[in-house]
Amino acid sequence: MKQRNKVGLLISLIILIGIVAIVFFSFTTYSKIIKDDVLNISKLTSTNIYSEINNELTKPIFVSLTMANDSFVKQWLQLEEPQNNQLITDYLAGIRNKYNYHSVFLISAKSLNYFHYNGLFKTISPQDEHDQWYYDFISQDKLYILDVDQDQVDNQRLTIFINCKILDDQGNLLGVAGVGIEMTYVQELLENFERDYDLEAFLVDEEGLIQAHTDPNLIKNQNINDLQSYSVIGPDLYNKTDTINVFNDDNLYNQQYIISHYIEELDWYLIVRKDTSELAQSFNQQLYYDLFVVILVLASVLIIVQRIINKNDNQMKKLALLDNLGILSNRKDFDENLKTTLSQTGDDQPLWSVFLLDLDHFKDVNDTHGHLQGDKILKHVMTLCKAALSDHLITRWGGDEFSGIIYLPGVLATEKLEALRLEIVNDPLLSEFNITVSIGVTQAIDIDTEDTIIRRADQALYESKTNGKNQVTLL
Numbered sequence: 001m002k003q004r005n006k007v008g009l010l011i012s013l014i015i016l017i018g019i020v021a022i023v024f025f026s027f028t029t030y031s032k033i034i035k036d037d038v039l040n041i042s043k044l045t046s047t048n049i050y051s052e053i054n055n056e057l058t059k060p061i062f063v064s065l066t067m068a069n070d071s072f073v074k075q076w077l078q079l080e081e082p083q084n085n086q087l088i089t090d091y092l093a094g095i096r097n098k099y100n101y102h103s104v105f106l107i108s109a110k111s112l113n114y115f116h117y118n119g120l121f122k123t124i125s126p127q128d129e130h131d132q133w134y135y136d137f138i139s140q141d142k143l144y145i146l147d148v149d150q151d152q153v154d155n156q157r158l159t160i161f162i163n164c165k166i167l168d169d170q171g172n173l174l175g176v177a178g179v180g181i182e183m184t185y186v187q188e189l190l191e192n193f194e195r196d197y198d199l200e201a202f203l204v205d206e207e208g209l210i211q212a213h214t215d216p217n218l219i220k221n222q223n224i225n226d227l228q229s230y231s232v233i234g235p236d237l238y239n240k241t242d243t244i245n246v247f248n249d250d251n252l253y254n255q256q257y258i259i260s261h262y263i264e265e266l267d268w269y270l271i272v273r274k275d276t277s278e279l280a281q282s283f284n285q286q287l288y289y290d291l292f293v294v295i296l297v298l299a300s301v302l303i304i305v306q307r308i309i310n311k312n313d314n315q316m317k318k319l320a321l322l323d324n325l326g327i328l329s330n331r332k333d334f335d336e337n338l339k340t341t342l343s344q345t346g347d348d349q350p351l352w353s354v355f356l357l358d359l360d361h362f363k364d365v366n367d368t369h370g371h372l373q374g375d376k377i378l379k380h381v382m383t384l385c386k387a388a389l390s391d392h393l394i395t396r397w398g399g400d401e402f403s404g405i406i407y408l409p410g411v412l413a414t415e416k417l418e419a420l421r422l423e424i425v426n427d428p429l430l431s432e433f434n435i436t437v438s439i440g441v442t443q444a445i446d447i448d449t450e451d452t453i454i455r456r457a458d459q460a461l462y463e464s465k466t467n468g469k470n471q472v473t474l475l
Contacts (some may be wrong), residue, residue, distance in 0.1 A: 064179055
């Protein structure tokens with residue numbers, strides 16, 4: 001404790017010197033600091049907007065991709081029997097009800113029938129100007145695109161459609177599926193950002209054509225390259241390499257920033273224009289309060305430092321129990337939990353089980369594809385296991401072996417582990433390398449020790465291995 005107090009005092013002294021230095025340089029070089037702070041706040045604000053827009057608009061992309069890869073949809077398109085039209089209509093209605101999207105649709109490449117969640121809407125035709133989007137899309141080498149268009153099904157409402165190709169196992173086109181988000185929804189998001197952050201935010205494509213804006217008259221009608229404040233920036237505005245692109249209008253005395261983010265999933269750019277003159281003035285005023293802040297900081301710094309030290313101690317303890325691949329805890333954590341759980345076992349305690357899991361054919365992956373690929377497989381298996389057993393304990397025993405505690409009786413634990421085994425069997429990445437799992441599980445009894453319960457689980461694992469692998473054995 002005495003050593004910790006000395007460390008806290010030393011850190012307090014360092015913080016005091018640092019804050020005094022910051023205040024001094026703030027008053028002597030305040031203009032540069034103000035500019036940097038304003039820039040950072042503008043970047044942070046635009047990043048927050050980018051994150052929310054990206055999150056809201058990539059979710060329907062994932063839904064469309066899921067529809068396009070749904071085995072039911074593919075099978076239905078390959079057969080496409082008119083008497084089964086109600087099945088696909090019910091499917092589309094289910095997607096709409098689940099995610100509450102404005103539009104959910106499917107087009108058959110064979111019959112060109114356009115199905116909506118209300119049923120068969122029409123048969124598309126190359127002679128219909130409004131259907132030209134379909135032929136343009138299927139001619140492109142893209143799995144999905146975003147398209148702003150009017151929804152014929154729903155009173156010509158302006159909608160952002162996510163169009164996704166449906167391909168069979170040979171890569172042949174079966175159809176196009178997707179969802180539509182009403183433009184007013186995106187406009188409400190942008191309006192909230194503009195109101196909360198006092199800025200202008202909108203989305204454009206790589207040609208500069210506005211795709212989403214709070215002013216509906218500008219959508220698909222205004223190209224920002226025709227505006228002076230954007231045209232002077234040039235192609236740098238559409239840089240895809242950097243995460244964020246920041247531009248400052250020197251003619252406005254550094255009071256305005258234009259920021260662009262490339263959203264890869266949408267293939268659109270988020271453009272944010274922020275007038276920072278009021279923010280710069282507020283920073284000027286804030287400089288005069290810095291000395292007062294120093295006093296408050298010093299009064300609380302010892303408490304904060306103590307908490308940080310305690311937190312670091314806890315983090316170090318957690319790191320000591322973390323496996324070197326950083327996803328699951330290690331055998332030491334398993335041993336500690338097993339010891340604790342055994343000590344609590346009694347007549348009034350719920351039944352629980354211990355399991356050992358081993359990857360089948362993993363050595364072949366390391367020998368054939370190298371240890372980097374092997375680590376990738378291990379991490380993927382760990383991620384699947386962690387998600388499947390989130391309410392239980394799973395740790396890395398060592399190498400390609402895992403151990404854990406299922407807080408359920410043996411039969412129920414076996415069912416849960418069997419579900420995990422099937423998930424691993426059906427995983428595309430693991431199937432590519434013929435990776436399966438053999439699992440041994442045993443239910444704890446009152447007279448068990450650490451050695452006895454592990455020995456039974458190990459025997460169960462051995463039986464799974466010797467009986468052909470890829471199975472769960474309960475002893």
